[in-house]
Amino acid sequence: MSGNAAAVREQSITVPPFDAVAVRAQFPILARQINGKPLVYLDSAASSQRPLAVLRAVEHYETALHANVHRGVHSLSQWATDAYEQAREIVRRHLNARSTREIVFVRGTTEAINLVANSWGRSQIKAGDEILITYLEHHANIVPWQMLCAATGARLRAAPVKPNGELDLDGLRALLSASTRLVAVAHVSNALGTILPVQEIVHLAHARGIPVLLDGAQAVPHQSVDLQALDCDFYAFSGHKVYGPTGIGVLYARESLLAAMPPWQGGGDMILSVGIERSTYNELPWRFEAGTPNISGAIGLGAALQFLQSLGVEAVAAHEHGLLQLASERLAALPGIRLVGTASHKAAVLSFTMDGVHPHDIGTVLDSEGIAIRTGHHCAMPIMELFGLAATARASFGCYNSAEDVERLVEGLKKVRQVFG
Amino acid sequence: MELKELYRDVILDHNRSPRNFGRLEPSDSQAAGHNPLCGDKLNLTLRLQGDRVEDLRFEGQGCAISTASASLMTEAVKGRTRAQIARLYEDVHTLLTAHGADAGAGAGAADLGKLMALAGVAEFPARVKCASLCWHTLNAALERAPVTVSTE
Numbered sequence: 163m164s165g166n167a168a169a170v171r172e173q174s175i176t177v178p179p180f181d182a183v184a185v186r187a188q189f190p191i192l193a194r195q196i197n198g199k200p201l202v203y204l205d206s207a208a209s210s211q212r213p214l215a216v217l218r219a220v221e222h223y224e225t226a227l228h229a230n231v232h233r234g235v236h237s238l239s240q241w242a243t244d245a246y247e248q249a250r251e252i253v254r255r256h257l258n259a260r261s262t263r264e265i266v267f268v269r270g271t272t273e274a275i276n277l278v279a280n281s282w283g284r285s286q287i288k289a290g291d292e293i294l295i296t297y298l299e300h301h302a303n304i305v306p307w308q309m310l311c312a313a314t315g316a317r318l319r320a321a322p323v324k325p326n327g328e329l330d331l332d333g334l335r336a337l338l339s340a341s342t343r344l345v346a347v348a349h350v351s352n353a354l355g356t357i358l359p360v361q362e363i364v365h366l367a368h369a370r371g372i373p374v375l376l377d378g379a380q381a382v383p384h385q386s387v388d389l390q391a392l393d394c395d396f397y398a399f400s401g402h403k404v405y406g407p408t409g410i411g412v413l414y415a416r417e418s419l420l421a422a423m424p425p426w427q428g429g430g431d432m433i434l435s436v437g438i439e440r441s442t443y444n445e446l447p448w449r450f451e452a453g454t455p456n457i458s459g460a461i462g463l464g465a466a467l468q469f470l471q472s473l474g475v476e477a478v479a480a481h482e483h484g485l486l487q488l489a490s491e492r493l494a495a496l497p498g499i500r501l502v503g504t505a506s507h508k509a510a511v512l513s514f515t516m517d518g519v520h521p522h523d524i525g526t527v528l529d530s531e532g533i534a535i536r537t538g539h540h541c542a543m544p545i546m547e548l549f550g551l552a553a554t555a556r557a558s559f560g561c562y563n564s565a566e567d568v569e570r571l572v573e574g575l576k577k578v579r580q581v582f583g
Numbered sequence: 584m585e586l587k588e589l590y591r592d593v594i595l596d597h598n599r600s601p602r603n604f605g606r607l608e609p610s611d612s613q614a615a616g617h618n619p620l621c622g623d624k625l626n627l628t629l630r631l632q633g634d635r636v637e638d639l640r641f642e643g644q645g646c647a648i649s650t651a652s653a654s655l656m657t658e659a660v661k662g663r664t665r666a667q668i669a670r671l672y673e674d675v676h677t678l679l680t681a682h683g684a685d686a687g688a689g690a691g692a693a694d695l696g697k698l699m700a701l702a703g704v705a706e707f708p709a710r711v712k713c714a715s716l717c718w719h720t721l722n723a724a725l726e727r728a729p730v731t732v733s734t735e
Contacts, residue, residue: 520646582647
């Protein structure tokens with residue numbers, strides 16, 4: 163029954179030397195030509211690409227193991243259940259959570275935050291309470307709280323941001339009040355790349371007995387995350403930003419909180435027994451996984467985290483940081499380019515504008531050169547508004563990018579200038 | 584997908600020096616267009632003489648396609664009646680959304696004049712909404728404007 167146990171490998175202790183070319187070769191899509199040019203993929207903050215290890219893990223599951231989980235007595239169902247639950251254990255170990263009971267599989271960061279807002283929020287938040295976020299948040303960490311506030315009469319407040327894109331920690335501290343019931347902040351800003359001082363934020367909030375939710379969508383791909391050290395109460399991330407499939411993500415919730423939370427969706431798998439009058443709910447974490455889950459997605463996510471471990475998360479982080487520095491210097495040297503968000507602690511995101519050229523036009527010209535970047539508001543309109551910008555161009559890096567990609571970006575931006583004069 | 588097809592000289596020229604840029608004071612009607620995905624914003628003011636758009640201006644910020652399209656549109660509709668503008672809009676819509684062999688083959692293509700510079704947009708589906716924002720805004724302004732009964 164535990165024929166797949168070997169798939170759960172211990173995290174490598176020795177970090178291999180980083181070879182971006184070899185890493186890139188493991189991503190089949192990166193061999194594509196786009197508009198006749200070799201693809202330079204600089205949009206990993208929107209969605210990363212998937213390595214063969216993930217594609218093969220999903221293929222193996224679909225071709226050898228698939229049946230419904232937690233249901234059958236037959237072999238396939240047992241294997242599928244084992245593989246699905248092993249993926250949960252890989253996630254637990256990757257984040258250093260205490261227990262797999264704290265790891266809930268969801269569709270993604272958005273669903274994880276909605277789960278907390280609907281289950282924890284609806285049972286805990288009352289009129290007059292306050293939820294504190296920041297101006298740096300992705301819409302996924304704004305709108306669920308607005309909906310909760312509209313339903314309960316609570317108030318949403320947002321901590322200010324400095325002109326360089328750093329969180330104003332004093333401003334956040336000043337907004338913590340006797341009414342604050344939750345602090346919900348990004349670990350890393352998707353629009354600007356700012357790494358937030360989450361450890362300090364957790365200390366500040368916990369000193370006042372306030373739980374903390376961290377949106378880790380942009381953090382998990384780029385740094386190691388130790389949930390026991392961080393001591394936050396909720397942590398959310400998405401599979402597809404960390405080299406895994408779309409449609410799978412994780413909500414970590416401290417067990418004591420999760421145990422007290424009412425289910426938010428009802429159905430199969432989240433119950434122990436069902437009568438017409440009432441039902442008995444399942445144990446953690448399955449109580450929060452109603453219906454047949456995204457089994458292949460979870461297995462793909464497990465494979466993605468193992469892939470990241472095989473490269474060494476810290477080695478990837480160091481490699482990306484090098485690219486970020488190189489790109490920041492090279493772009494800042496181009497006439498008319500302005501970097502947006504220059505916090506001293508940044509992840510692999512470079513937002514910028516170009517005088518006289520709209521980000522969409524930058525994006526189209528770069529695409530004609532085979533270079534994929536994101537343009538627009540990055541689902542973070544409040545921070546864009548704060549900076550007085552309707553849109554920026556954003557290049558973001560992953561483990562497969564190289565200094566050559568940065569040079570191609572620079573050449574591409576020169577071409578943009580040629581076209582628009 | 585040729586870049587030069589999208590950013591034709593006419594487009595680049597109208598982006599650099601948009602025609603009829605600004606605000607009409609006074610005006611008979613105005614409308615604001617917003618494309619939140621791009622962040623494009625457009626404000627359109629117009630004056631009517633009977634059924635005819637006597638004058639119009641636009642202001643705002645947007646990409647080259649949206650700016651040039653608005654500029655070209657103001658030149659194309661000035662002096663035209665509501666019915667003429669409605670037909671023109673249909674032809675532009677066809678032009679912007681026709682792919683491959685259909686491109687530019689619409690019956691009204693011959694009447695589009697300088698608006699034909701937008702023909703390349705059809706090959707860039709992500710940019711169609713940039714080019715059509717001004718037309719939606721114009722339609723909104725015309726719908727809002729009081730319909731005056733012509734005494735002619």
